[in-house]
Amino acid sequence: xxxxxxxxQRAVPLRRAPLRFSLDIARSCLKVRNFDLGIICVSxxxxxxxxxxxxxxxxxxxxxxxPFHEDLNPSLLPIPASSDExxxxxxxxxxxxxxxxxxxxxxxxxxxLTVSHAGICxxxxxxxxxxxxxxxxxxxxxxxxxxxxEILKEINRVTGSKLTPLSTNHY
Amino acid sequence: xxxxxxxxLLSATRxxxxxxxxxxxxxxxxxxxxxSLCLLGGNPGLRQTFLHPQRGFPAxxxxxxxLHTEGDKAFAEFLKDEIKEERKIQKHKNLPKMSGGWExxxxxxxxxxVRKISGEKIAVTFNTNNSxxxxxxxxxxxxxxxxxxxPELVSTPNFVVEVTKLDTNHTLVLDCHYPEDEVGHGEEEExxxxxxxxxVSFQPTGDTEWKENSYTLNTDSLDWALYDHLMDFLADRGxxxxxxxxxxxxxxxxxxxxxxxxxxxxxDFVKC
Numbered sequence: 001x002x003x004x005x006x007x008x009q010r011a012v013p014l015r016r017a018p019l020r021f022s023l024d025i026a027r028s029c030l031k032v033r034n035f036d037l038g039i040i041c042v043s044x045x046x047x048x049x050x051x052x053x054x055x056x057x058x059x060x061x062x063x064x065x066x067p068f069h070e071d072l073n074p075s076l077l078p079i080p081a082s083s084d085e086x087x088x089x090x091x092x093x094x095x096x097x098x099x100x101x102x103x104x105x106x107x108x109x110x111x112x113l114t115v116s117h118a119g120i121c122x123x124x125x126x127x128x129x130x131x132x133x134x135x136x137x138x139x140x141x142x143x144x145x146x147x148x149x150e151i152l153k154e155i156n157r158v159t160g161s162k163l164t165p166l167s168t169n170h171y
Numbered sequence: 172x173x174x175x176x177x178x179x180l181l182s183a184t185r186x187x188x189x190x191x192x193x194x195x196x197x198x199x200x201x202x203x204x205x206x207s208l209c210l211l212g213g214n215p216g217l218r219q220t221f222l223h224p225q226r227g228f229p230a231x232x233x234x235x236x237x238l239h240t241e242g243d244k245a246f247a248e249f250l251k252d253e254i255k256e257e258r259k260i261q262k263h264k265n266l267p268k269m270s271g272g273w274e275x276x277x278x279x280x281x282x283x284x285v286r287k288i289s290g291e292k293i294a295v296t297f298n299t300n301n302s303x304x305x306x307x308x309x310x311x312x313x314x315x316x317x318x319x320x321x322p323e324l325v326s327t328p329n330f331v332v333e334v335t336k337l338d339t340n341h342t343l344v345l346d347c348h349y350p351e352d353e354v355g356h357g358e359e360e361e362x363x364x365x366x367x368x369x370x371v372s373f374q375p376t377g378d379t380e381w382k383e384n385s386y387t388l389n390t391d392s393l394d395w396a397l398y399d400h401l402m403d404f405l406a407d408r409g410x411x412x413x414x415x416x417x418x419x420x421x422x423x424x425x426x427x428x429x430x431x432x433x434x435x436x437x438x439d440f441v442k443c
Contacts (some may be wrong), residue, residue, distance in 0.1 A: 002395055007402075008362050010412045016399035024396075040362050 001036045001086055003027065006024045009043040011096035014118075022119035022155050026126055032077065037129075038090040039122060047094035062101065063121040063166075064092040065128035072131025074143050091125035093118055116163055123151050124166040235443050243441050250438035257431050263424040268416050271409045280429050282421070286409060293408045297418070299426035300330035304351060326422040329369075332410055337378055342377075345405065346370040349415070363367040365412040367403055 003023055006013050019039070027033045042050075044060045052058045058122075066088040069078040080086045098117050127147045134140035148165035156163055269275065273284040273295075284295040306322045327349035335342045350363045372387040390398055405411065 004364060005399060006364050006396060007412060008364065010365060010416050013406060013411055013413070015403050015406070017403050020396055020399050042361070046361050105294070 001034050003039065004036045006038070009096060011043045012099040014095055019122070020117055022159065023122055023126070025155045025158055026119075026151045029154050030126065030130060030147075032088060032126075034086060034128070035078075035080075035085040037126070038092060040090060041093045041095045043130070044094065044096045044100075047092055047097065048086065050092055060094060060097045062094050062098050063125045063127040064094075066090045066092075067129045067131075072074055072129075074131040074133070074147070075164075077130070078166050088126070088129045091122055091129065092145055093121055116161055119154065119155065120166045123148060124154075125139055127151075148157045207213065214386075222401060232393055237443065239443075246402075248436050250434055250441065254434050254438065257427070257434065261427060261431065263427075264360075264384060266424050266428070267417070267420050268422060269414070275410070280425070282425060284418075287337075288408065290337050291408070292333075293410070294333040294335070295410065296329050296333070297328040297330040297416070297422060299326055299328055299422050300430060302326040302422060302426060308322045324423070324427075325361065325419060326426040328422050330366075330418060332405060332408075333374070334408060340376045342374050344372055344374045345401070346416075347405075347410075349419070366415040368398070368405070371401065 003020060005016050005020055007016065023037075023039065024033075027035075027037065038084060047064065048058065048060045050064055051061050053066070066089045068085070068087040072078065078085075078088070098121060102117060124144075127144055130147075132143040132147050134144040145165055152163040152165060155161065173316075183313070266277075269284060271286065274287050276283045276285070280299045282297055282299070286293050303326050304326050307325075312362075314345055322387050329348050332345045332347060340366055347366050348364050368390050370387050370389055371395050372385045392414065397403045
């Protein structure tokens with residue numbers, strides 16, 4: 001099934017192929033390559049709008065996930081009732097915000113964003129689409145951190161990068 | 172993604188359903204040319220006379236041999252005002268520059284941008300004719316003037332990118348489009364690519380005729396990974412979202428410039 005990537009922002013340049021490559025590794029790790037997935041790269045203004053409308057938080061952020069399935073169980077894959085339901089949902093990447101974060105930490109944007117940081121954010125979003133949460137330390141450790149680490153380890157192995165989970169010390 | 176797509180389809184259906192009703196009002200709120208058509212249409216006396224010009228406008232002559240009617244005179248006066256108004260709202264007296272070292276060559280409504288980088292020549296061509304998509308603007312809300320609701324006209328032409336490897340003289344041609352909802356007011360346009368590649372093929376270098384028997388890759392049924400590589404290929408050659416935005420600005424300015432020129436020619440033609 002398809003991974004559809006949209007670059008709907010003008011603020012920063014974005015290389016699509018390396019981002020897709022990382023995400024394909026993540027999809028294989030999670031055994032969800034037979035599900036559709038949408039990745040939409042947006043500006044600060046757009047992600048802030050989405051954050052305000054859907055989460056009631058009037059602030060810019062790096063990643064927002066919108067699962068297709070309800071009642072997700074992180075230890076089980078969604079069970080589609082029809083072919084139309086082979087869909088995980090959409091992930092919005094605030095690439096302008098990610099770019100600004102990279103600038104703050106003096107990281108090289110072109111290598112960090114495409115292969116690394118946006119990839120890390122997308123992996124985090126993908127875990128959310130499958131029901132992994134990080135609302136408390138225990139949940140973070142048992143669900144999100146474990147899964148993120150597993151996927152990023154595989155991406156690091158294939159690409160030779162040194163990615164660390166987005167949710168490190170974050171719950 | 173599917174849910175997003177179905178939302179887009181639903182909104183398109185809604186637009187289609189209300190369009191017949193909105194057609195006249197959209198004419199009224201479009202560029203001043205269309206606005207003026209509405210003003211003329213709003214005067215029953217004039218409308219009647221237009222239907223029977225032989226009664227309302229007796230022919231006069233200035234000696235040039237052409238037919239001159241009172242209607243022609245009114246038309247020329249109207250065009251004079253129209254040109255004045257258009258000049259007033261003209262954003263760019265000179266065409267805006269594209270960043271990235273592109274050289275611009277203009278031939279009427281056709282424009283060509285060229286740059287050379289490391290043994291490659293990249294040429295982008297577009298035509299401003301029919302490049303302004305219809306606007307589906309909503310009725311002005313209570314207390315809002317029609318002019319406030321008037322959408323800015325934006326030219327979003329299809330553009331063709333030709334990448335020529337100078338040593339082999341092979342040219343790869345990519346046909347690019349702006350999504351049709353790009354100038355809409357819904358939320359969908361903020362979630363689509365700024366521009367898309369529709370077709371890719373090899374064409375003879377420097378030939379203006381499109382070789383129909385060259386294999387043409389249609390991106391509708393293309394593997395998405397290949398599509399992303401094509402987009403990155405263009406971005407590496409300076410054709411990215413920033414370029415696409417600047418091209419819209421350039422094309423809009425060029426289209427407006429040509430529109431004013433057309434009105435001037437029309438005025439001169441009608442006058443004598």
